[in-house]
Amino acid sequence: MKKILxxxxxxxxxxxxxxxxxxxxxxxKVVGLxxxxxxxxxxxxxxxxxxxxxVVTNESKxxxxxxxxxxxxxxxxxxxxxxxxxxxxxxxxxxGAIVGFAGLQPTLEAIxxxxxxxxxxxxxxxxxxxxxxxxVLEHNAEIIPVxxxxxxxxxxxxxxxxNEVEKLILTASGGPFLNKDKSLFENVTVDEALxxxxxxxxNKVSIDSATMMNKGLEVIEAHWLFGLPVKKIEVVIHPQSxxxxxxQFVDGAIKAQLGLPDMKLPIQYALTFPERxxxxxxxxxxxxxxxxxxxxxxxxxxxxxxxxxxxxxxxxTAPCILNAANEVAVEKxxxxxxxxxxxxxxxxKALDKVENHSDPDIETIFECDKKTRExxxxxxx
Amino acid sequence: MKKILxxxxxxxxxxxxxxxxxxxxxxxKVVGLxxxxxxxxxxxxxxxxxxxxxVVTNESKxxxxxxxxxxxxxxxxxxxxxxxxxxxxxxxxxxGAIVGFAGLQPTLEAIxxxxxxxxxxxxxxxxxxxxxxxxVLEHNAEIIPVxxxxxxxxxxxxxxxxNEVEKLILTASGGPFLNKDKSLFENVTVDEALxxxxxxxxNKVSIDSATMMNKGLEVIEAHWLFGLPVKKIEVVIHPQSxxxxxxQFVDGAIKAQLGLPDMKLPIQYALTFPERxxxxxxxxxxxxxxxxxxxxxxxxxxxxxxxxxxxxxxxxTAPCILNAANEVAVEKxxxxxxxxxxxxxxxxKALDKVENHSDPDIETIFECDKKTRExxxxxxx
Numbered sequence: 001m002k003k004i005l006x007x008x009x010x011x012x013x014x015x016x017x018x019x020x021x022x023x024x025x026x027x028x029k030v031v032g033l034x035x036x037x038x039x040x041x042x043x044x045x046x047x048x049x050x051x052x053x054x055v056v057t058n059e060s061k062x063x064x065x066x067x068x069x070x071x072x073x074x075x076x077x078x079x080x081x082x083x084x085x086x087x088x089x090x091x092x093x094x095x096g097a098i099v100g101f102a103g104l105q106p107t108l109e110a111i112x113x114x115x116x117x118x119x120x121x122x123x124x125x126x127x128x129x130x131x132x133x134x135x136v137l138e139h140n141a142e143i144i145p146v147x148x149x150x151x152x153x154x155x156x157x158x159x160x161x162x163n164e165v166e167k168l169i170l171t172a173s174g175g176p177f178l179n180k181d182k183s184l185f186e187n188v189t190v191d192e193a194l195x196x197x198x199x200x201x202x203n204k205v206s207i208d209s210a211t212m213m214n215k216g217l218e219v220i221e222a223h224w225l226f227g228l229p230v231k232k233i234e235v236v237i238h239p240q241s242x243x244x245x246x247x248q249f250v251d252g253a254i255k256a257q258l259g260l261p262d263m264k265l266p267i268q269y270a271l272t273f274p275e276r277x278x279x280x281x282x283x284x285x286x287x288x289x290x291x292x293x294x295x296x297x298x299x300x301x302x303x304x305x306x307x308x309x310x311x312x313x314x315x316x317t318a319p320c321i322l323n324a325a326n327e328v329a330v331e332k333x334x335x336x337x338x339x340x341x342x343x344x345x346x347x348x349k350a351l352d353k354v355e356n357h358s359d360p361d362i363e364t365i366f367e368c369d370k371k372t373r374e375x376x377x378x379x380x381x
Numbered sequence: 382m383k384k385i386l387x388x389x390x391x392x393x394x395x396x397x398x399x400x401x402x403x404x405x406x407x408x409x410k411v412v413g414l415x416x417x418x419x420x421x422x423x424x425x426x427x428x429x430x431x432x433x434x435x436v437v438t439n440e441s442k443x444x445x446x447x448x449x450x451x452x453x454x455x456x457x458x459x460x461x462x463x464x465x466x467x468x469x470x471x472x473x474x475x476x477g478a479i480v481g482f483a484g485l486q487p488t489l490e491a492i493x494x495x496x497x498x499x500x501x502x503x504x505x506x507x508x509x510x511x512x513x514x515x516x517v518l519e520h521n522a523e524i525i526p527v528x529x530x531x532x533x534x535x536x537x538x539x540x541x542x543x544n545e546v547e548k549l550i551l552t553a554s555g556g557p558f559l560n561k562d563k564s565l566f567e568n569v570t571v572d573e574a575l576x577x578x579x580x581x582x583x584n585k586v587s588i589d590s591a592t593m594m595n596k597g598l599e600v601i602e603a604h605w606l607f608g609l610p611v612k613k614i615e616v617v618i619h620p621q622s623x624x625x626x627x628x629q630f631v632d633g634a635i636k637a638q639l640g641l642p643d644m645k646l647p648i649q650y651a652l653t654f655p656e657r658x659x660x661x662x663x664x665x666x667x668x669x670x671x672x673x674x675x676x677x678x679x680x681x682x683x684x685x686x687x688x689x690x691x692x693x694x695x696x697x698t699a700p701c702i703l704n705a706a707n708e709v710a711v712e713k714x715x716x717x718x719x720x721x722x723x724x725x726x727x728x729x730k731a732l733d734k735v736e737n738h739s740d741p742d743i744e745t746i747f748e749c750d751k752k753t754r755e756x757x758x759x760x761x762x
Contacts, residue, residue, distance in 0.1 A: 158539070158540035159541065160539060160540065164656070164657040166659075236667055237668075246639070248664070248665075249657045250657055250658065251650065251657040251659070251662075252646055252660060253536060253638060254638065254639040255536060255636060255637070256637045256638075257634055257637075258635040258636075258637055259634055260633075265632060265633055269634065272632075276542070276630045276632040277631065278632070279631070279632055281633045282633075284629075284633070286550075286617055287676050289675065290676070291672055291673070291675075292672070292673040292675075293671060293672050293673075294668045294671060294673075296668045
């Protein structure tokens with residue numbers, strides 16, 4: 001019986017994690033759930049999964065929940081309690097599904113306790129990959145990726161030797177604008193950008209898929225997760241999202257992991273690895289799917305993807321600047337403050353103007369994140 | 382430095398094995414080569430690879446070679462010497478690339494010595510799978526498959542647990558007649574049947590691909606090699622032959638191995654496993670290949686495939702009868718004695734008339750093979 005703490009239980013990954021846990025009542029016990037503010041959904045989750053505690057970072061929402069559920073479980077509030085949940089509570093696996101930079105700190109706390117982290121928060125590795133890797137080694141922690149691409153690569157590497165990898169091939173659906181001309185990016189609406197062809201995801205990740213920054217962040221994540229230089233990481237457009245990613249070995253053999261676009265599978269794998277448990281999830285029927293297609297990505301059209309490759313080469317806090325600028329820009333786009341085409345422009349500006357620090361410690365990273373956000377606010381977009 | 386004995390060095394697999402060995406002069410040493418009669422090619426191979434001995438089963442061809450090459454190496458002849466090569470000579474890996482039932486006996490000799498067998502001769506497992514598996518266990522031998530499909534599955538299973546396999550998915554190109562109407566099978570010529578769209582192979586295997594008996598034999602081979610019931614083995618048509626086969630696990634994840642249709646890769650893997658060695662073979666470029674397609678196989682059209690699934694369920698010597706009848710029928714078709722559509726008819730007749738023995742020992746299998754051939758000769762087709 002593994003005890004699970006789910007950070008971000010009201011998001012798409014959190015909900016799917018509970019969809020997995022529900023299938024294996026004798027294998028997993030949810031000990032804690034955290035959300036930012038969606039207390040209606042959390043209340044349902046509390047009633048079904050009976051965690052020992054929950055954390056609602058929004059304090060007024062926390063009070064509201066408390067008055068609704070009475071003594072069903074401890075209701076805590078605020079960011080400090082979120083961190084304390086990760087650093088003090090009793091659990092075996094932390095499912096890190098908070099979106100964005102905010103997911104970094106609690107993940108670090110879990111690493112310092114040598115826990116298994118089922119990692120859906122890619123920003124943890126994007127902004128602080130080197131530090132995270134050192135801590136994982138030092139504290140004998142274990143990061144199992146939840147992103148379908150990284151889970152695919154992780155699965156393809158089982159029983160193989162990392163020194164015999166020639167390259168990683170990350171597949172990308174290409175998002176909703178794969179076949180749209182770049183000149184039309186000026187007038188793309190938020191609804192169009194949110195309308196992903198294959199995956200149902202939260203707003204941030206959906207917009208990141210439309211700009212292909214999502215794939216860029218995944219390239220950086222893969223770089224740190226598998227310890228491979230960026231020249232050994234390639235992106236291939238695969239519109240059907242059936243092959244979740246591939247590994248090419250030095251003998252030329254390619255291994256791929258396939259499945260329907262459903263996060264339940266990689267989540268379950270991250271919870272049960274190295275075991276695979278029988279489930280009744282829908283199976284992939286290749287004759288019905290009929291065709292899998294592949295194209296080279298267009299780096300001119302999807303400038304965010306190009307920028308992500310560039311910041312790995314620059315190193316230091318450049319990935320942190322890229323990530324913070326992207327978070328700000330995506331929020332501005334969702335709030336209709338900027339055009340879709342301005343997302344990459346803002347990131348470019350931040351990368352130009354915010355100072356890069358090489359070999360940063362964790363404080364420098366937090367400071368860099370803050371400075372980048374301030375710069376883009378001051379710049380008055 | 383591994384010492385290799387190649388049985389069937391003048392065939393497509395034998396030649397490709399030497400193409401691999403040529404790339405790794407410090408890893409492999411060819412100690413022996415055997416052919417049936419193609420001594421011109423063998424002479425070139427002797428001059429390049431300098432084996433200690435060769436066996437030419439055709440005795441007059443052996444004499445001819447001897448007079449041509451003088452003392453370059455020992456030239457032996459006849460089937461007994463072929464068996465003695467496998468049972469007495471000093472080698473680490475036997476590359477078993479003799480086509481058909483004839484490959485069984487020398488493979489058994491290598492198994493009894495606890496050798497690694499890089500197995501391209503699928504008939505060994507088709508006709509005597511249960512016996513072979515017992516001997517492998519008893520003598521601590523090791524069979525690494527060379528067939529691209531089985532190599533793919535072997536690679537996908539590395540680091541995984543066989544108990545967690547839900548099914549094997551063998552891919553099949555569908556051969557030259559994938560899109561030909563069955564009614565036209567009456568008038569198919571030998572040249573048309575030999576003209577495989579993706580693979581360059583010997584005549585027997587090419588005709589087997591046209592009837593899809595090749596895939597049927599591979600299903601039986603997979604059944605014994607991986608110890609899985611036939612209901613866990615599926616065939617999917619994949620005309621491009623890029624995904625060489627797949628494994629679906631109990632959690633729904635599918636792993637696949639991909640590569641160009643080139644036997645050098647699975648041969649190298651069988652020689653170097655568990656290592657993968659860097660090579661300069663052409664790489665798979667998915668954006669250039671562009672599309673991978675999948676269809677359900679048509680068991681009515683490709684009756685040989687249906688028969689292969691049936692004989693596994695019948696068991697005993699039924700797979701041996703199927704195989705012997707197929708060998709006779711294919712030879713008759715190549716010699717223009719029967720029509721393409723009659724191949725499955727002959728096999729059906731043999732399965733009807735030749736007595737099946739359950740739980741056969743190896744003598745019973747040899748006898749059954751002989752009886753089936755005699756039956757089809759006597760029947761006067």
